[in-house]
Structure formats: C-alpha cells, structure tokens
Amino acid sequence: MHNIWLIAKREYLERIRAKAFLVMTILIPVLMGGLIYGSAIINGTRNNSSHIAVVTPDAKFGADLQSELQSDKDRKFTVDVISPATATTRVTLNSQLADKGLDGYLWVSPAGPGKTRPTFEWVPKSKADVVTKGNIAQAVRTVLTRERLAHSGMGASDVDALLEPIDLDSSQTGKSDSAIAAVGVAYAGFFLMYLVIVQYCMNVGRSILEDKTSRVFEILLVSVKPYELMAGKVIGVGSVGLTQVGIWLTVAAITTQFGLISSGSSIAVTAPQLLFFIVFFLLGFTLYSSIASALAAMTSSQQELQQMNTFLMLPIIACSAIIFRVITDSDGTIATVFSFIPFCSPLIMYTRIAVHQPPAWQIALAIADLILTTLAILWFAARIYRVGILMYGKRPNLPEILRWLKYS
Amino acid sequence: MPIVELHNVRKAYDTKVAVHGLSFKIEPGTMFGLLGPNGSGKTSSIRMMIGMTVPDAGSVSLFGQPFDRKLLNRVGYLPEERGLYKKMKVMDQLIFLGQLHGLDATVASKRAHIWCERMEITEAIPKKTEELSKGMQQKIQFIAALLHEPDLIIMDEPFSGLDPVNATLLQDTLVDLRKEGKAVLFSTHRMDQVEKLCDNIALISGGKLVLEGGMREVKSRYPRNRVQITFTGSDAFLQHPAIEEAKNYSGHAEIKLRPSSDNEADAQAVLTQALSMARISRFEVMEPTLEEIFIEAVGGKVDA
Numbered sequence: 147m148h149n150i151w152l153i154a155k156r157e158y159l160e161r162i163r164a165k166a167f168l169v170m171t172i173l174i175p176v177l178m179g180g181l182i183y184g185s186a187i188i189n190g191t192r193n194n195s196s197h198i199a200v201v202t203p204d205a206k207f208g209a210d211l212q213s214e215l216q217s218d219k220d221r222k223f224t225v226d227v228i229s230p231a232t233a234t235t236r237v238t239l240n241s242q243l244a245d246k247g248l249d250g251y252l253w254v255s256p257a258g259p260g261k262t263r264p265t266f267e268w269v270p271k272s273k274a275d276v277v278t279k280g281n282i283a284q285a286v287r288t289v290l291t292r293e294r295l296a297h298s299g300m301g302a303s304d305v306d307a308l309l310e311p312i313d314l315d316s317s318q319t320g321k322s323d324s325a326i327a328a329v330g331v332a333y334a335g336f337f338l339m340y341l342v343i344v345q346y347c348m349n350v351g352r353s354i355l356e357d358k359t360s361r362v363f364e365i366l367l368v369s370v371k372p373y374e375l376m377a378g379k380v381i382g383v384g385s386v387g388l389t390q391v392g393i394w395l396t397v398a399a400i401t402t403q404f405g406l407i408s409s410g411s412s413i414a415v416t417a418p419q420l421l422f423f424i425v426f427f428l429l430g431f432t433l434y435s436s437i438a439s440a441l442a443a444m445t446s447s448q449q450e451l452q453q454m455n456t457f458l459m460l461p462i463i464a465c466s467a468i469i470f471r472v473i474t475d476s477d478g479t480i481a482t483v484f485s486f487i488p489f490c491s492p493l494i495m496y497t498r499i500a501v502h503q504p505p506a507w508q509i510a511l512a513i514a515d516l517i518l519t520t521l522a523i524l525w526f527a528a529r530i531y532r533v534g535i536l537m538y539g540k541r542p543n544l545p546e547i548l549r550w551l552k553y554s
Numbered sequence: 555m556p557i558v559e560l561h562n563v564r565k566a567y568d569t570k571v572a573v574h575g576l577s578f579k580i581e582p583g584t585m586f587g588l589l590g591p592n593g594s595g596k597t598s599s600i601r602m603m604i605g606m607t608v609p610d611a612g613s614v615s616l617f618g619q620p621f622d623r624k625l626l627n628r629v630g631y632l633p634e635e636r637g638l639y640k641k642m643k644v645m646d647q648l649i650f651l652g653q654l655h656g657l658d659a660t661v662a663s664k665r666a667h668i669w670c671e672r673m674e675i676t677e678a679i680p681k682k683t684e685e686l687s688k689g690m691q692q693k694i695q696f697i698a699a700l701l702h703e704p705d706l707i708i709m710d711e712p713f714s715g716l717d718p719v720n721a722t723l724l725q726d727t728l729v730d731l732r733k734e735g736k737a738v739l740f741s742t743h744r745m746d747q748v749e750k751l752c753d754n755i756a757l758i759s760g761g762k763l764v765l766e767g768g769m770r771e772v773k774s775r776y777p778r779n780r781v782q783i784t785f786t787g788s789d790a791f792l793q794h795p796a797i798e799e800a801k802n803y804s805g806h807a808e809i810k811l812r813p814s815s816d817n818e819a820d821a822q823a824v825l826t827q828a829l830s831m832a833r834i835s836r837f838e839v840m841e842p843t844l845e846e847i848f849i850e851a852v853g854g855k856v857d858a
Contacts (some may be wrong), residue, residue, distance in 0.1 A: 365637060
C-alpha cells in the first residue's frame with residue numbers, strides 16, 4: 147500500500163506542477179464558455195430586426211398583418227403595406243431585395259374562382275431565413291383566424307382572449323424550479339465526465355508508455371510489484387482529473403453564487419447528483435484507465451498507442467451519439483439498455499439520474515455490473531500489464547496475449 | 555551462507571528457452587562476473603534473481619532463504635537499460651527511489667547527498683534529470699541502486715557508456731563495497747575489467763553454464779602457452795619452430811606456442827633467439843586471456 151501511495155503521489159505532483167495542467171484548467175472553461183456565450187451572442191444579434199413588404203389588394207388585411215408582426219416581442223419588424231399593387235411594384239421590390247434594403251416581401255393574390263383562400267407568395271432575400279418565414283406564416287394565420295372569427299360575429303375582446311398565447315407551466319412536476327436547468331446540468335455533467343475520462347485515460351496510457359520506453363520500469367520493479375505500479379498510476383492520474391473537475395465546479399459555484407454569471411435560471415446541483423457524478427466518474431475512470439494501462443503495456447510507441455485508443459473510445463463515442471435521446475426520453479428503452487452496459491453506464495446512468503431519477507434498483511444494478519466488470523477488467527489488465535511492460539519490439543498478437551495471462 | 559543461489563533454474567518465453575538449468579552461487583564479500591555473449595540469458599537470469607520474472611523450474615534463494623519479495627530491500631539493482639524520470643529533479647528522484655526501498659525521506663536525502671559527493675556530481679543535484687549528460691544519469695542510477703545499503707548489488711553492464719575516469723571511479727567504488735563485505739554481481743562484455751575485478755566468474759552461452767569457478771582457478775585450467783614480447787629490431791625470431799601462431803602489432807608480438815610438455819622451456823628458447831636479433835623491453839609468459847577463454851568456450855555459438 148505504501149508503494150502505491152508513493153507512486154500515486156509522485157505522479158500527481160508531477161502532473162499538477164506541469165504547465166499543461168494549468169493551461170488546460172483555465173483554457174477549457176474559457177473555450178467552453180466562449181463557445182456558449184459566443185454562439186448566444188451571434189444568435190441574438192442576427193436578424194434582430196427585419197424589413198419586409200406586404201403587397202395585398204385588401205388594405206385592412208395589410209394593416210392587421212402589420213400590427214400583428216409589430217407586436218412580436220422578440221423581433222423588431224418594419225412592415226411596408228403596398229395596397230394595391232401597381233404594374234411596377236414587383237420590379238421595385240425585387241431591386242430592393244437585391245440592394246439589401248428589404249429582407250423579403252409577401253405577395254397576396256385574392257381568392258380566385260374555385261378557391262376559398264387567397265394565395266400567399268413569400269419572396270425572401272435569403273432562402274435560408276426560415277425564422278422570418280415562420281414568423282410570417284404564424285402572423286398570417288393569426289390574422290386570418292381573427293378575421294374569420296370577427297366575421298362570424300365574435301366581439302374583438304373575445305377574439306383577443308381566445309388567441310392569447312398559452313403558458314405551459316412545468317414547474318409543478320419536479321422539485322427543481324426548472325426542467326431546463328435539469329437538462330442543463332445533465333448536459334454539463336455528461337460532457338464534463340466525457341471530457342475528463344477521455345483526457346485522463348489517455349494520460350494514464352501515455353504515462354505508462356513513457357515509463358516503458360524510458361525504461362524507468364526496470365529500476366522500479368525491484369522494489370515495486372507491477373500491480374502496485376499500475377494502481378499508483380491510475381490513482382495518481384485520476385486524482386489529477388478529480389482535482390481539475392473540483393477546481394471547475396468550485397469556480398462555477400462561486401461565480402454563480404455572486405451573480406458574476408447570470409445564468410437565467412439557477413443551475414442547482416443537488417447533493418445526490420454530485421455524489422452519483424463522483425461515483426460514476428470514479429468507476430468509469432477505473433474501468434477505462436485499466437484498459438488503457440493494458441493497451442499501453444502492449445505497445446512500444448505513441449503511434450501504436452494512438453491506434454489502440456480508437457477502440458477504447460468507441461463506446462464513449464457511442465454514448466455521445468445517443469445522449470440526446472437519453473435526455474429527452476430518460477426512461478425509454480434505449481436509455482435503459484445503455485445504462486446497463488458497463489462501458490456506457492457511467493455516462494448514461496449518470497445522465498439519466500441528472501434528468502429524472504430512475505428506479506433505485508436500476509441504479510443499483512448499473513453500479514453492481516459496473517463494479518463487477520471493472521474488477522474483471524482489472525484482473526486481465528494487471529496480468530497483461532505485468533508481462534507487457536517488459537516486452538519491447540513487435541506488438542503482440544492475440545494468442546500471445548492469451549499466453550501472457552497464464553504467465554506467473 | 556551464499557548470498558544468492560540459483561539451483562537448476564529454467565525459464566522459457568513462448569518457444570524460446572532463455573535459461574536452461576542454470577546453477578551457481580555467490581558468496582558474501584566477493585565480486586562475481588556473469589559473462590556471456592548477447593542473448594545468452596544473462597539478463598533473464600538476473601531478472602529471476604530480483605523477482606521480476608519467476609523461473610519455470612528450479613529455485614532461487616537469497617541470503618540463504620527461498621526467494622521472497624521482502625528480501626529485495628537488501629538488493630540493489632542497476633538495469634542494463636538505464637531509465638530515470640526525465641522531468642524529476644535529481645534529489646527528488648533519489649529520495650523517491652530510496653523511499654520505494656523502504657527508506658525514510660530524510661535518511662534517503664542525507665545518504666543521497668553523501669553519495670553525490672562521493673561520485674563527484676554535486677553540481678547535478680538541483681538539475682532535472684533530462685538536463686544531465688548520459689554519464690551523469692548513469693551515476694545517478696548507480697547511486698539509486700546503493701542508497702538503501704544493499705547486501706547484494708546486481709549491476710547489468712555497469713561500465714558501458716562511461717569514460718575511463720568515471721569507469722575507474724565506479725570500479726573503485728565497487729571494490730570498496732566488496733571490502734565492506736557486500737556481494738557484487740555484474741555482467742559485462744569487457745573481459746579486461748572482469749579479469750581485474752572478479753573473484754569468481756560464470757560464463758553462460760545459450761542459457762547454459764559453460765564455465766564456472768574462481769578467476770585464478772579457471773585460468774589455471776589452461777596451459778601457460780601465451781607469450782607477449784615487446785621489442786625493437788628484427789622480428790625473424792617469430793619463425794621459431796615452437797611457435798604455432800604469432801601476431802606482430804608493430805613491436806608488440808602476441809605468440810601462441812605449440813602444445814608441448816614444457817611450454818616454459820619453449821618460451822625461454824624463443825626469448826633466447828629474440829635476444830640475439832632484437833632489443834627486448836618486455837617479456838611475459840601467461841595463460842590465455844579471459845577474452846580468449848571466452849571466445850574458445852563459446853566457440854561459434856554466438857547467436858545474437
């Protein structure tokens with residue numbers, strides 16, 4: 147035990163003191179924050195105001211549509227009503243579109259014979275501008291409904307009351323004050339765990355390979371057993387990962403506490419969620435890093451290790467492919483099945499817990515099969531590791547590796 | 555009580571037998587040379603002595619007891635392939651390795667300083683390992699192997715890559731350690747060093763013991779039929795009928811005499827003839843050198 151502690155301590159201190167640790171600790175939140183806020187800003191500023199024209203023979207419809215669009219709280223519409231159209235209207239509008247003074251125009255043709263509705267033709271400046279198109283379609287529908295209702299004898303105030311937007315209140319269903327916050331926590335936790343597991347498993351592998359190629363192992367193995375070496379590495383590197391997450395969470399907690407970041411709704415992480423995060427992170431990290439240790443012990447160069455790591459990453463990548471499904475349907479079949487696959491359960495089960503607490507037996511089962519798998523993998527990994535770190539040169543093939551398991 | 559005893563040890567990797575029924579022992583206060591061509595099983599044998607691998611058959615005992623990892627705290631090991639943590643400071647590194655051998659950090663630090671002075675590398679103490687020269691790194695590793703005052707010191711090719719000054723420093727240190735009653739085992743290809751330093755040798759080839767015993771005793775098994783003469787003048791005496799083979803390196807002749815009942819007399823006859831035609835500044839009759847014994851014992855079986 148003492149040796150494991152010594153090796154873990156050495157590994158930990160060397161990594162914590164390295165500049166790379168400091169850079170990563172600062173850079174990753176900055177990059178992620180930059181990405182989120184940056185995209186929010188870009189989305190916010192884009193098309194905040196639109197200038198469109200409505201061409202209709204029905205002046206009242208034009209005025210109604212104008213007032214409907216201008217009542218939009220999220221965007222500022224400038225609406226020109228042209229009624230009725232003259233021979234040159236279309237040409238003028240098209241030239242306005244071209245010199246960018248206009249974002250689009252709506253051409254309304256009255257209902258012809260055999261048609262009950264007028265036809266609407268929307269000519270946008272950019273076909274990709276689906277948001278404006280959606281806004282206009284919505285507004286036209288509202289105006290038409292209002293007209294029809296008024297036509298059938300309903301009073302203006304009744305119509306307004308009927309068309310009042312409906313507020314879907316979901317705050318009563320859970321204890322947390324906002325479902326969006328829960329999804330936010332689930333996403334943040336998932337990517338945090340994803341990032342740290344991938345990053346630090348690679349580090350374990352790299353560190354082992356470094357010691358192998360620099361032949362430090364040869365001198366260590368007189369006083370240390372191979373399994374102590376491996377355990378020390380995994381614990382040392384894993385602690386660095388936990389330290390990094392700890393720093394991030396602490397900084398996040400402090401900044402939200404003092405309102406330095408206005409997150410809109412409070413992103414509250416409950417104590418059980420944090421506990422499960424740590425439990426699943428530790429188990430997942432142990433599982434993946436013990437595989438990484440065995441892979442590193444089998445190889446003799448960074449390039450080879452890089453290739454091997456691809457296999458290691460496959461289950462994690464699979465998790466990120468289904469994560470949207472898991473968050474939107476956290477008790478669905480896919481989410482449930484994947485949360486029992488040991489290689490996916492740290493990420494998927496944690497996410498399920500963050501979104502909506504699954505039955506206790508499912509959590510227990512996921513943890514139990516994760517622990518059993520981790521122990522089995524550790525047993526295999528330790529054996530491969532023990533032989534592998536003293537083997538140089540050609541990468542072993544499968545029968546050779548199977549023979550290694552039998553070596554004493 | 556022997557410090558190390560190997561009894562009929564065998565080790566195979568997959569289909570290749572690395573060590574084949576090897577037995578020898580090392581007594582305290584002696585220096586033991588483990589010799590053999592490349593790939594003969596030296597490193598494999600050493601690895602079994604320090605528990606890095608376990609023999610398939612046979613037994614290894616240390617300090618008179620069957621092998622046990624606890625006994626390894628009394629063993630110091632310098633591997634053939636040198637390796638240290640590159641980013642670590644020299645002193646941190648020595649303390650870390652000392653601690654792994656069960657030393658207290660303060661004790662390890664004190665001893666490390668003493669040793670650095672003795673090995674004349676005090677200026678390296680505040681540096682990182684990667685900033686040091688290869689020779690210096692080797693000295694650091696040498697110190698690391700000795701920090702816990704082991705009773706058995708195992709060194710795989712300790713002199714390779716060292717300049718003559720440092721090689722001598724290392725040699726003298728090993729001789730001092732032997733005087734203190736420690737057993738030293740080292741493997742090397744440098745036969746001149748073995749001849750100078752070792753009390754006992756074991757020569758292995760193809761994983762098998764070819765030759766074993768005390769240095770003097772092994773050499774006395776061979777006839778004193780080698781003559782070395784340093785001379786100026788004519789080299790016509792090299793045609794003497796008692797000479798089987800002679801090499802003349804511009805004034806330094808190495809002569810092998812024909813087998814006969816009295817090599818001493820033949821040697822004198824050669825000397826008499828040489829005196830008549832050249833000035834002799836050195837004349838020596840000797841057994842074959844260890845190098846010749848090595849080459850003869852291994853024969854053409856060097857397979858590395």
